[in-house]
Amino acid sequence: MTSTSSSTALRTHSCGELNASHVGSRVRLAGWVARRREHGDKLAFVDLRDYSGVMQCVIDDGADARSEWVVQIEGTVTARPAGTVNANLPTGEVELTDCSLTVLNAAEPPPFPIDQRADEVDENIRLKYRYLDIRRERMQRNLRLRANVNSAIRAAMDEQGFVEVETPLLMPSTPEGAREFLVPSRKEPGSFYALPQSPQLWKQLLMVAGLDRYYQIARCLRDEDLRADRQYEFTQLDAEMSFVNKDDVLDAISRAVMAAARAATGEAPPPIERITWHDAMNRFGVDKPDLRFGMELVELTQVFAGTGFKAFAAAGCIKGLRVDAATYPEAAAMGRNKLDALTDRAKQLGAKGLVWMKVGEAGALDSPVAKFLSDAEKAALVAALGAKAGDLLLLVADEWTTTCTVLGQLRNDLARPPVHEGPYRYVWVVDFPLFVGVNPTTKKPQPGHHPFCHPHPDDLAKMETDPLNVRALAYDLVLNGWELGSGSIRIHEPELQRRVFQLLGIDDETADRKFGFFLQPFKYGAPPHGGFAFGVDRLVAILAGEENIREVIAFPKTQSGLDPMTNAPGPVEATQLGELGLRTLPKPAN
RNA sequence: GGUCCCGUGGUGAAGUUUGGAGUUCACGCCGGCCUGUCAAGCCGGAGGUCGCGGGUUCAAAUCCCGUCGGGACCGCCA
Numbered sequence: 001m002t003s004t005s006s007s008t009a010l011r012t013h014s015c016g017e018l019n020a021s022h023v024g025s026r027v028r029l030a031g032w033v034a035r036r037r038e039h040g041d042k043l044a045f046v047d048l049r050d051y052s053g054v055m056q057c058v059i060d061d062g063a064d065a066r067s068e069w070v071v072q073i074e075g076t077v078t079a080r081p082a083g084t085v086n087a088n089l090p091t092g093e094v095e096l097t098d099c100s101l102t103v104l105n106a107a108e109p110p111p112f113p114i115d116q117r118a119d120e121v122d123e124n125i126r127l128k129y130r131y132l133d134i135r136r137e138r139m140q141r142n143l144r145l146r147a148n149v150n151s152a153i154r155a156a157m158d159e160q161g162f163v164e165v166e167t168p169l170l171m172p173s174t175p176e177g178a179r180e181f182l183v184p185s186r187k188e189p190g191s192f193y194a195l196p197q198s199p200q201l202w203k204q205l206l207m208v209a210g211l212d213r214y215y216q217i218a219r220c221l222r223d224e225d226l227r228a229d230r231q232y233e234f235t236q237l238d239a240e241m242s243f244v245n246k247d248d249v250l251d252a253i254s255r256a257v258m259a260a261a262r263a264a265t266g267e268a269p270p271p272i273e274r275i276t277w278h279d280a281m282n283r284f285g286v287d288k289p290d291l292r293f294g295m296e297l298v299e300l301t302q303v304f305a306g307t308g309f310k311a312f313a314a315a316g317c318i319k320g321l322r323v324d325a326a327t328y329p330e331a332a333a334m335g336r337n338k339l340d341a342l343t344d345r346a347k348q349l350g351a352k353g354l355v356w357m358k359v360g361e362a363g364a365l366d367s368p369v370a371k372f373l374s375d376a377e378k379a380a381l382v383a384a385l386g387a388k389a390g391d392l393l394l395l396v397a398d399e400w401t402t403t404c405t406v407l408g409q410l411r412n413d414l415a416r417p418p419v420h421e422g423p424y425r426y427v428w429v430v431d432f433p434l435f436v437g438v439n440p441t442t443k444k445p446q447p448g449h450h451p452f453c454h455p456h457p458d459d460l461a462k463m464e465t466d467p468l469n470v471r472a473l474a475y476d477l478v479l480n481g482w483e484l485g486s487g488s489i490r491i492h493e494p495e496l497q498r499r500v501f502q503l504l505g506i507d508d509e510t511a512d513r514k515f516g517f518f519l520q521p522f523k524y525g526a527p528p529h530g531g532f533a534f535g536v537d538r539l540v541a542i543l544a545g546e547e548n549i550r551e552v553i554a555f556p557k558t559q560s561g562l563d564p565m566t567n568a569p570g571p572v573e574a575t576q577l578g579e580l581g582l583r584t585l586p587k588p589a590n
Numbered sequence: 591g592g593u594c595c596c597g598u599g600g601u602g603a604a605g606u607u608u609g610g611a612g613u614u615c616a617c618g619c620c621g622g623c624c625u626g627u628c629a630a631g632c633c634g635g636a637g638g639u640c641g642c643g644g645g646u647u648c649a650a651a652u653c654c655c656g657u658c659g660g661g662a663c664c665g666c667c668a
Contacts, residue, residue: 043625056628084626092628109619112601115629117617120602124660177668224667322617348593348664436668450668482661506606548661559661 007053010072016053020093022077022312027096029055030072030104032135033065034114046101048073049114049141054089056080057096068107068114068132075099123550130555142552145264146540150217151235152263153536156256161240162215167202169195169219174514177450178222181232189581195221198533200450201518203240204490207529208521209535211285215239217536226559228548229482229538233557236485240531246473246489250428253477253532254489257539261424264543272426272477280429281401285319285408287432290481291425295321295328295415297407300395303380309372311353315397320381321407323414325390342410346396351406355395359387387567412481419480420545427478431456432486434463434472435503444505449474451500453488454530467503477534481540485534492526494519 006014011030018027031050038044044059048071053282065071075096086092107182112121114135126133154164163461167563173180173194177307180194198220204216212394218238236257241249254272262268273291280289283296297319304312312318325332334342339356346354363382370378387393393408398401434455435445445467448451455463456471463470473489483547496518511519537549550556558561577583 037627037630038624039627039630041623043627043629045627047628054628058626060625065662081626084628086628089628109600113618113629117602117629122597122601122660125601179666222667225665227667229664230667344593344661374601447668560659562659564660 014052015048015050015055016090016093017093018055018077020079023078023079023094026074027077028072028074029057029096031070032107032114033067033069035067036065037510046071046073049094049135049460053091055091055094055096056086056528057099057101058087059099059101063101065101065103066109067586068110069103070105070107070282072102072104073099100558102346123557124469124564126563127550127556127558130565134420134554142540142544142546143554145538145544147551148263148539149260149536149543153256156259157215157239158235160213160243160252161277162213162252162254163211164216165206165211165214167196167199167216167218171196172200172517174201176514177388178224181221181223184580184582193381193412197222198236200452203238203531204452204526205518205521206531207240207242208524208526210242210527212243212533213239213241218533221298226557226561228550229541231537231549231553231556232561234549235536237536238531238533240505240529242527242529244489244528244530246430246475247345247534249489249530250475250489253534257347257426257477257534260539261543264540269424269426272428274428274430276431277429277433277471278431281404281408282341283381285404285406285411286481287429287476288427288478288481288483289408289427290412291427292417292422292480293415295323295411297411298385298403300384304377304397307373307377309369311355311369314398315399315403317400317403318395318397319403319407320385320393320395321408321411321414322385322387323392323394324394325388328415334392342394342413345413346406346410349406349409351396351397351398354406354410355380355397357393357395359389359391359393361389365393368501416481419482419547421543422480424542425480429476429478430475430520431471433468434470434474434475434500435467437468442505445503448472449486449488449503450503451506452490452497454491455496455500463499463503473530475532477532479539482538483535484538485532487530487532489528489530490521492528494522497522 006017012028014028015031029048029050034047034049034054036044036046041062042060043063045326046057046065047054048057057075072098075254076098078097080093080095087430090225102107110132111116112127112132113127114132116124116138118133119138119553119560120138136142148469170183170193173182178197180197183193183195185191185193199216199218203214216238218236219233220236221233223232224230239253245363257272258268276287277287278297283289283292298321300318300320304318307313314335323332342356343580355367356371357365357370357371359382360366363379365378385393394407396406398406433448436448438444439446452475459470474486476486476490477484493502498511537552541549541551544552546552555563555565562568
């Protein structure tokens, strides 16, 4: 018998590696019975499946081996008789003949078919029997793709001189930002560790420590509500570099992303383009624009300057979308019910309302508000949007942020293609604002990213006078409308850090209490540094063509944070609680 | 905390709008037949607390209320 890298004590080959070049070889395979086709006592076909694929075995003596039984089959690789080649199977030119079959383990029938049909099975059942779900080709492909991406990322980071460092999972609670998972201390009852939302603090300390370049494929934990692109636990490529500017960081991370993309798809994407945050908001209405399709927001404020229509006259910013009838016939032809639903959606997103107009022949506009607009306004509107007969126009009038975000969301709702369609459009969104909005209670500006982001050097002068228009040296990486990750150049000067804290309303004493262990080291010579982190789950999901990250995570939680397989979370023994100095409260009555 | 959709033999669906016997289809399962199939084919069979609880009704998978579970989204995710 020949042997290969997949050979073990129980097999000489994997199922999927056999082809015409092996004809004549005596081989031994081990795997699961994917399917059995019986033709009487003297002939049966058993499709044997392992991680690598499926091999048809011809059984002459009617051995009993049913679905998902674990068996070992020894046989001779034989070219299939003329007319019986299966072109749909990579191994379809050959089959195993003169077989002897050994049952290694019988099995109960699986609750769902271990093939493509399980894509239709309720996800809860797939998760309850995840070990069976992962036997399927789709999950095998996704998990292996993920492993390849991880390994390409490691290689790219290693090559650039980044040092992989593991940072603690048990750390002090830092109540800013995402809600944390807490871990009670046994030795200090009443005290708690927190699990890291990200290794942010540790990696900056590693820069102070002179490590120069750090990375980690790190698990992060956030106790926030789950979504298609969010799990309690997720994985980031986390990196930090010393003595760098923004371009150094973007370049280093780009190399890792390119390497990951190449590992997944076989080809490197073109250089990642850049857009400023302000342009992204203006043109696409989101800070994570999907560049795979057009339908950009059109500025209309000037068109309605001095209008008699009250809803428009009072607004600081008016923008519109043109739903092109040729490209999106269904959306453009929307009926009254759907337009009402769209208006509700706009209101849910924060708009006061949504103005829709249907374009008729010769620029005629059919709309509940048409009677409030002058002919000149209508003509200017049609011209600005380039509207043609059959198009649907959607207008929002509000302050700038609301106008942009509402239309941006509607643009996505109406026209965004499925994640697996079209090209990969990576984009760096740069020049994020340092502060976003004002805390309603403290009246102080709120950090857009985190309070350690370096302000843009050109905007330092207006930090106190015009804080909301100060840019940060902060940037996001976006792929096909998904935020993959973000980063920034950090503040390394204690004086500037104090200035930012003051703007946020954090005095020296509070800063010391909350971030002391983090700020103290910066007094001992912190190098200029910056870094980045991007979500591996999201990147792999998109590269795998999956709409949600659960499909690229071996054992994910449901939207309510449960694991249908292990039934976690669950109650614990009273003695365990006692050791930790904990007592549970009764559930609130309804 | 909120909005919307879903829950029917092991699996997927139809039935719910307009209440009338657990009815139907496909896959799977069990048995039989079958020597070239490949999601094999043919014949037969078994398998159900219609998520759960309450209400309305002579009668509820179907209508009403509540609840649990799943999904998408808003809030949240510095």
